[in-house]
Amino acid sequence: MTTAHTDLPSSPYFRLEQLGDHAWLAIATPGSGALGNAGIVDLGGATLIFDTMMTLSAARDLRAAAEALTRRAPRYVVNSHFHLDHTTGNEVFDTATIISSTQTAPLIAERSGETLREMQANGAEIIASERAGLATITDPALRLEAEQQVSDFAAMIAEVKGMRLRLPDITFEPRMAIQGAERQARLMTWGGGHTPSDVVMCLPDERVLFAGDLIFSRMHPSIFAGDAPEWLRILGEMGKLDIDIVAPGHGAVATRAAIAEQREYLETVMALAREAAEAGKTADEVAATPIPERYRDWGFASGFARTMSVLLAYHQRAGEGA
Numbered sequence: 001m002t003t004a005h006t007d008l009p010s011s012p013y014f015r016l017e018q019l020g021d022h023a024w025l026a027i028a029t030p031g032s033g034a035l036g037n038a039g040i041v042d043l044g045g046a047t048l049i050f051d052t053m054m055t056l057s058a059a060r061d062l063r064a065a066a067e068a069l070t071r072r073a074p075r076y077v078v079n080s081h082f083h084l085d086h087t088t089g090n091e092v093f094d095t096a097t098i099i100s101s102t103q104t105a106p107l108i109a110e111r112s113g114e115t116l117r118e119m120q121a122n123g124a125e126i127i128a129s130e131r132a133g134l135a136t137i138t139d140p141a142l143r144l145e146a147e148q149q150v151s152d153f154a155a156m157i158a159e160v161k162g163m164r165l166r167l168p169d170i171t172f173e174p175r176m177a178i179q180g181a182e183r184q185a186r187l188m189t190w191g192g193g194h195t196p197s198d199v200v201m202c203l204p205d206e207r208v209l210f211a212g213d214l215i216f217s218r219m220h221p222s223i224f225a226g227d228a229p230e231w232l233r234i235l236g237e238m239g240k241l242d243i244d245i246v247a248p249g250h251g252a253v254a255t256r257a258a259i260a261e262q263r264e265y266l267e268t269v270m271a272l273a274r275e276a277a278e279a280g281k282t283a284d285e286v287a288a289t290p291i292p293e294r295y296r297d298w299g300f301a302s303g304f305a306r307t308m309s310v311l312l313a314y315h316q317r318a319g320e321g322a
């Protein structure tokens with residue numbers, strides 16, 4: 001599926017994987033502060049970056065890798081959605097045009113801005129309380145993941161004081177094509193599933209889809225800022241795209257089978273939450289639901305309990321409205 005290259009630039013913040021002749025995915029190293037994956041695309045005459053990672057250190061290495069691979073500074077940066085692990089690195093791409101969906105631009109300014117200010121004001125306290133929480137985790141796998149998450153946020157807090165959010169210069173909805181001298185990138189949004197607005201990017205020549213956080217590859221997805229039924233509808237649209245390779249927002253490079261796998265996951269957890277709501281279970285009982293067998297080896301395992309709680313509340317609201 002992917003070509004093995006031994007001469008790809010290396011970084012402590014990510015591992016580069018080649019997706020096609022002109023496209024790469026920088027897969028975030030757990031605990032390094034990068035947190036989200038990012039794409040590098042050579043359009044011919046112009047270089048495009050898809051998402052910018054969470055810390056400026058990681059984003060600087062991402063820019064350096066793009067310059068080494070394509071022999072020029074990035075001209076375009078696409079933000080798939082507003083979350084900090086996909087947008088804070090924008091600041092490093094000071095000569096590029098930043099592009100997002102029309103709905104995402106104010107979400108970066110307001111919601112990401114608010115989170116950043118909270119981290120700038122109370123970063124040391126947030127990290128101290130998260131570190132204290134580690135002692136209560138007995139499961140070794142969950143403990144390692146929690147330690148990596150604290151390490152990610154500690155890396156962010158170490159740089160957060162002088163950070164300023166660089167906002168999008170251009171917005172679009174629902175589609176936009178970016179034409180290079182040799183090939184095209186197609187941006188599209190069907191609304192919001194993971195967040196109120198999510199963008200994916202298709203490279204038709206390379207048959208590659210950069211899915212942002214609409215695809216978590218073999219990792220429990222984060223749904224608390226999103227809308228699970230809408231996410232399912234959007235995955236249905238993504239399934240119609242003529243692509244072979246899926247570059248996810250988190251986790252390893254996958255094939256198009258990852259789209260159906262993400263649908264099955266969401267359908268499974270929504271059904272579990274609906275059954276729990278109908279059985280009148282409490283939030284604590286629902287949070288203690290065991291992870292279904294086939295998802296036990298997926299990453300971000302601590303996200304499952306939170307997902308169940310969010311979906312239970314959704315079904316309880318739907319039940320009250322009915």
Ligand SMILES: [Zn+2]
Binds near residue numbers: 194213
């Ligand atoms: Zn996200």
